[in-house]
Structure formats: structure tokens, C-alpha cells
Amino acid sequence: MSTVVSQHERLADEALAAYAGLKRRRRILLAILGFGVIAAFLLDLGTGPASISIRDAASSLLGFTELSRAQGVILWQVRLPVAVMAVLVGASLSLAGAEMQTVLANPLAEPFTLGISYAAALGAALAIVLGIGVTSLGGPWLVAGNAFLFALAALFLVQALTRLTNAGAETLILFGIALGFAASAVLSLVQFIASAEALQQIVFWSMGSLARADWTVLSILAGVLVLVVPFSLRAAWPLTALRLGEERAISLGFDTDRLRLMALIRVSLLAATSVAFVGVVGFVGLIAPHIARMLVGEDHRYFLPASLLVGALTVSAASIASKLIVPGIVIPIGIVTALVGLPGFVWLVVRRHRRPA
Amino acid sequence: MTVHEQLVVTALSVSYGRRKAIDGLSLATIRAGTVTALVGPNGAGKSTILKALAQIVPSTGALLFGSTNLRLLKPRERAGLIGFMPQALPQGTELTVIESVIVAMQGAVSKGGLERQAVAVLQRLNIVQLSLSSLDQLSGGERQLVSLAQAIARSPRLLFLDEPTSALDLARQLQVMQQVRALAEEGAAVIMVLHDLSLAARWADQVIVLDRGRLYATGSPQDVLTPAMLADVYGVHARVERIGDQVVVLPESAVPPRSTV
Numbered sequence: 072m073s074t075v076v077s078q079h080e081r082l083a084d085e086a087l088a089a090y091a092g093l094k095r096r097r098r099i100l101l102a103i104l105g106f107g108v109i110a111a112f113l114l115d116l117g118t119g120p121a122s123i124s125i126r127d128a129a130s131s132l133l134g135f136t137e138l139s140r141a142q143g144v145i146l147w148q149v150r151l152p153v154a155v156m157a158v159l160v161g162a163s164l165s166l167a168g169a170e171m172q173t174v175l176a177n178p179l180a181e182p183f184t185l186g187i188s189y190a191a192a193l194g195a196a197l198a199i200v201l202g203i204g205v206t207s208l209g210g211p212w213l214v215a216g217n218a219f220l221f222a223l224a225a226l227f228l229v230q231a232l233t234r235l236t237n238a239g240a241e242t243l244i245l246f247g248i249a250l251g252f253a254a255s256a257v258l259s260l261v262q263f264i265a266s267a268e269a270l271q272q273i274v275f276w277s278m279g280s281l282a283r284a285d286w287t288v289l290s291i292l293a294g295v296l297v298l299v300v301p302f303s304l305r306a307a308w309p310l311t312a313l314r315l316g317e318e319r320a321i322s323l324g325f326d327t328d329r330l331r332l333m334a335l336i337r338v339s340l341l342a343a344t345s346v347a348f349v350g351v352v353g354f355v356g357l358i359a360p361h362i363a364r365m366l367v368g369e370d371h372r373y374f375l376p377a378s379l380l381v382g383a384l385t386v387s388a389a390s391i392a393s394k395l396i397v398p399g400i401v402i403p404i405g406i407v408t409a410l411v412g413l414p415g416f417v418w419l420v421v422r423r424h425r426r427p428a
Numbered sequence: 429m430t431v432h433e434q435l436v437v438t439a440l441s442v443s444y445g446r447r448k449a450i451d452g453l454s455l456a457t458i459r460a461g462t463v464t465a466l467v468g469p470n471g472a473g474k475s476t477i478l479k480a481l482a483q484i485v486p487s488t489g490a491l492l493f494g495s496t497n498l499r500l501l502k503p504r505e506r507a508g509l510i511g512f513m514p515q516a517l518p519q520g521t522e523l524t525v526i527e528s529v530i531v532a533m534q535g536a537v538s539k540g541g542l543e544r545q546a547v548a549v550l551q552r553l554n555i556v557q558l559s560l561s562s563l564d565q566l567s568g569g570e571r572q573l574v575s576l577a578q579a580i581a582r583s584p585r586l587l588f589l590d591e592p593t594s595a596l597d598l599a600r601q602l603q604v605m606q607q608v609r610a611l612a613e614e615g616a617a618v619i620m621v622l623h624d625l626s627l628a629a630r631w632a633d634q635v636i637v638l639d640r641g642r643l644y645a646t647g648s649p650q651d652v653l654t655p656a657m658l659a660d661v662y663g664v665h666a667r668v669e670r671i672g673d674q675v676v677v678l679p680e681s682a683v684p685p686r687s688t689v
């Protein structure tokens with residue numbers, strides 16, 4: 072009898088040790104991702120038409136070396152804002168995508184596939200062309216504010232439609248695609264009637280570019296991220312429970328309606344501010360959470376931070392690539408992520424359909 | 429152990445949109461320490477009733493357990509009292525088995541003992557070797573056991589199981605039913621939806637037969653599982669045999685459709 076008991080306890084201890092090992096591996100992976108982001112950020116700083124090495128850039132940032140005046144301007148006013156922007160936008164879009172995929176129980180959900188980015192582009196275009204806006208502030212704030220509100224409205228419209236028709240997850244994506252098409256049709260119309268100068272602005276805006284970074288914009292993006300992340304992390308358990316299904320989550324005492332609403336508000340804030348200032352950057356919010364999921368699984372205590380880091384890493388890498396593809400020219404980041412992201416999207420769809428039912 | 433508590437369900441109604449799925453159903457008293465099988469043909473409303481009792485779908489009517497009005501409980505209190513096992517876990521979840529049980533225990537167990545207790549639940553169901561498997565890699569039967577583990581993780585006093593054995597082989601059916609009996613003996617009131625009537629006869633103290641959202645009969649397996657009931661509710665001619673003190677149901681042929689006049 073006692074051997075049975077000790078056997079039983081040995082198995083329990085083994086299972087606990089194995090789980091402790093799993094958690095340790097995940098923490099190590101998060102640390103590696105964190106270092107990866109820092110490395111990509113520095114590499115981003117050291118890449119560009121003007122020759123400033125990574126070492127010079129890093130030591131100048133830390134105040135060890137003085138760069139020439141021209142180099143200083145390039146580093147502090149061009150490269151640094153862009154590199155910080157890449158990290159912030161990647162983190163925001165990816166965290167938004169991760170939360171969206173969980174609360175909508177759909178692995179293809181992200182701001183881009185749900186038409187939110189195009190709605191934001193439409194909002195921006197209207198502000199550029201007509202000067203119609205909801206904020207009394209002028210200039211870039213009008214554009215960004217409008218983009219933000221259109222993004223928010225699109226998200227809630229898709230939600231409401233899905234809820235009204237009592238439709239499933241696939242339908243939600245279809246509504247999103249339809250909304251994206253509708254927004255881009257109206258966008259074309261706006262472009263058609265726009266003046267040449269406004270047209271150029273719109274096209275530039277909708278390409279998605281990190282070049283609009285300035286310190287005010289960066290502080291807003293950082294502010295939103297700092298505001299949202301603690302709430303996201305606090306929702307880690309209920310979000311994890313939601314992965315066991317709606318019924319299970321409710322039976323565990325979680326208010327899933329409220330959980331979903333709060334998550335979508337966080338998603339709107341993150342996605343809409345990113346899109347408002349950077350334009351359309353597709354697929355990051357889709358692919359990065361999937362990579363994070365493959366690395367650390369879906370315990371949201373690890374999954375959410377991992378998504379954030381993978382997103383930051385991805386956009387930093389894209390930022391580096393955008394400077395290297397055509398020497399001397401910085402390609403808008405949205406083009407780079409779309410080129411890389413599209414095959415990833417196809418891969419996800421194929422992988423999903425291959426899964427045994 | 430409190431065996432005096434009983435679940436009383438009176439005038440339960442559930443609507444989906446304008447359609448009333450369940451209309452003013454009152455069930456026989458369900459005592460703690462017993463196992464009740466909810467049976468009936470597809471569409472009889474078995475799962476709906478279970479979800480209404482677990483308050484996963486909105487319903488009206490009185491739900492009393494002992495002196496507790498289940499409708500007045502806060503969600504977290506309810507989660508500690510009621511364990512619910514849905515028909516299926518969603519596909520595509522990349523959580524490990526142990527994580528899925530730990531998340532089911534959140535808030536019910538103090539942080540320190542959480543992992544050890546999750547392991548104990550897995551051991552109880554003999555699936556501790558699956559701890560680190562992803563839910564997505566499991567077979568149908570394994571998924572069902574994990575789902576049961578989640579349902580019993582908080583040691584609930586009311587346990588509602590929706591077809592707990594539908595994907596299980598014979599050995600695992602036996603194992604799950606033995607666990608269900610053990611949980612009842614520890615004081616839980618168990619209600620389970622079953623399709624296999626012989627299984628219901630073997631393991632349940634009480635059988636409730638539902639037909640199109642209405643109560644058809646309640647009683648011991650011997651009293652309720654009769655050829656007349658099977659013809660009437662299921663539309664099949666069946667033999668009901670006794671082997672020792674066990675009832676075995678053997679469907680033989682379909683009853684010709686009832687005239688609609």
C-alpha cells in the first residue's frame with residue numbers, strides 16, 4: 072500500500088516539476104525576446120543612408136561620445152523617433168491582435184482583417200480633403216483624431232452586426248472584409264475628388280509610414296501602451312479561461328460580455344492610435360500573436376507579453392528591411408509588412424484548414 | 429457531509445429569441461449524494477436545461493439548493509458551488525492540460541496550493557501523464573476527461589455534466605462513471621445528460637425523461653425505462669431486459685410514424 076502511495080506522490084511531483092520547467096522555459100523565452108527587441112532597435116538606429124554605426128549610435132545615446140552636428144541631428148531627430156515608433160507600433164498592433172483573437176475566438180482577427188485600418192484611412196482622408204473633423208485641433212491632430220474615431224466606429228459596427236445576426240466567428244471576419252471594401256471604395260471616391268496635393272497626402276498616409284514620428288506622437292503612443300498593458304495583464308486569467316469556450320468561462324464565474332467589451336476597448340485604443348499616426352500597417356497584428364502562441368502557448372500571462380515583444384521585434388525588423396531593400400530609399404513600412412505578412416496569412420489559413428475537425 | 433441539501437427546480441423556462449425551448453418545467457427533487465440521468469431524444473431540451481441550471485443561458489423560474497437561492501449568488505460564488513461540463517471543448521486551443529485545470533481553479537484555491545491541487549485532480553482521473561500536452565493534441569476521449577477535470581476542479585456540490593461519456597471507450601466510460609458515483613458519495617448532487625440508456629440504468633439513482641421540452645417521467649431506472657416509454661418518446665420498439673438487478677435497453681425497430689390527426 073505504501074509503495075502505491077509513494078508511486079502516486081512521485082508521479083505528482085514529476086508533473087509539478089515538469090510544469091515548473093515549462094514555466095521556466097517560457098520566462099527564458101520572454102527574456103530572449105526582450106533582448107531581441109533591444110538588439111533590433113539598436114540595429115534599426117545603425118541602419119540608414121547616412122553612415123552612423125550601431126556602436127556610435129548606442130554610445131551617443133548613452134552620452135559617451137559626441138557625434139558631429141549633422142550626425143547628431145540624423146540620429147536624434149530622424150532615426151531615434153523612427154526606431155522608437157517601430158517598437159511602439161509593433162507592440163500595440165500585436166497586443167491588439169492577440170486580445171482580439173482571444174475574445175473573438177478567431178485566429179484570423181486583427182485590426183487589418185476586420186477592416187479597421189481602412190476605416191481609419193477613410194477617416195484620415197476625409198480630414199485631409201474636407202477638413203471635416205471632430206476635434207477642434209488642427210493639422211495632424213485633426214487627421215489622427217478622425218482616423219481614431221473611424222477606427223473605433225468600425226470596430227463597434229462589426230461587433231454590433233455580428234451580435235445582431237447572432238453569427239459565428241467566420242461571419243465576423245466576412246463583415247470585416249466587407250467593411251474594409253466599403254471603406255476603401257469611399258476612400259477612392261474621396262481620392263477622386265481630392266486636389267492633387269491632398270491626394271498625395273492621402274496616398275502617403277495610407278501606405279503606412281514610420282516617418283511621421285515626432286516626440287509628441289511617440290509620447291501619445293507610449294502613453295496608450297502604458298495605460299492599456301496593466302489592464303490587459305490583469306485580464307490574463309479570464310482571457311485564458313475564454314480559450315476554454317464561452318460556456319466554460321461563464322461557468323467559472325467570468326462575465327464574458329464585460330470581458331469582451333473591455334478587451335475591445337483596449338484593442339480600439341491600441342489599434343486606432345497606431346493606425347492614426349502610422350497609417351495602414353497590415354498583418355503585424357495577425358502574424359505576431361501566432362508566433363508568440365507557438366513560442367509560449369496560450370496562458371495569457373505569457374502570451375500577452377510575448378505577443379507585445381514579437382510585435383515590436385517584427386516591426387523593428389521591418390523598419391530595418393525598409394531601409395535596406397532599395398539602398399538610399401526608405402520604403403513605407405506598410406508595404407514591407409504587407410509583402411512579408413501576406414504569405415504568412417495564407418499559411419495560417421492553410422494550416423487552419425488542415426487541422427482535423 | 430451534508431446529504432440533506434436538495435436541488436429544487438420549479439417553473440423553469442428558457443427562450444431562444446421568440447421560441448420557448450423550455451416552458452414552465454418543474455423537476456423532481458434532486459438530492460445531494462445522488463446521480464440523476466437526464467434522458468430524451470435529440471432536441472428534447474436536455475442540454476438547454478443543464479445550461480439553464482448552471483445559469484449559462486438566461487432562464488426564469490426558481491432554482492433552490494438547500495436554503496440557497498442559486499439566482500442570487502454572485503458569479504464567483506456560483507462558480508464555487510456549481511461545476512459544469514459542456515458537450516465539447518473548443519478546437520484550436522493551445523493551452524496545456526494542467527494550465528486548463530489551473531485556470532478552472534482560479535480564485536477557488538489559494539495560490540500556493542493551486543498547481544498541486546490541479547495535479548491531484550488530473551491524478552484522480554488518471555490523466556496526469558497528459559499534464560503538458562496541448563489540448564489540441566488530445567484524442568476525443570482525452571479531451572472529455574480533461575473537460576471533466578475542469579468541471580470538478582473546484583470540488584463543486586452541484587455537478588452538471590453534458591454527455592460526459594459520448595467520446596469515451598468502454599474502459600474510460602466505466603472509469604468516468606465510477607468517478608461520478610464517487611463524487612456523489614462525497615456529497616455532490618450530480619445531473620448528467622446521457623444518450624446511452626443502459627448506462628443511465630446502471631449508474632443513475634434517478635432518471636428524468638424529457639420529450640420536446642416537457643417532463644415525460646421521473647423515477648428509478650427500473651420504473652422509467654420501459655418499452656412503452658421508449659415507443660412513445662423515442663419512437664422505437666425496444667426490449668428492456670433485466671440482467672441481475674440491472675436494466676439493459678435493446679432497441680429493435682422504429683415505430684411507424686404517429687398519425688398527426
